[in-house]
Amino acid sequence: MRANLTNYRGYCIDVFGKGIRWHYSASPRSPDLPILNHNVFALDAESKGLALADARLRIDCLLRMV
Numbered sequence: 001m002r003a004n005l006t007n008y009r010g011y012c013i014d015v016f017g018k019g020i021r022w023h024y025s026a027s028p029r030s031p032d033l034p035i036l037n038h039n040v041f042a043l044d045a046e047s048k049g050l051a052l053a054d055a056r057l058r059i060d061c062l063l064r065m066v
Helices: 048-065
Strands: 005-008 011-018 021-028 040-044
Touching (some): 005 048, 011 048, 040 048
Antiparallel strands (some): 005 011, 011 021, 021 040
């Protein structure tokens, strides 16, 4: 697994970028999990950690809706 990949609640999150512009993609690792409406997000975040936190929040919200 690449260093920038994170597993969270059954989703694979890939965070990439630098400076204040970070992106991430999130995809389910299992076919029974719902997919996000968009699979790549770009945001003005000051760190990889903030981008990862946003990804986790979106996944949490998605799973609450199911």
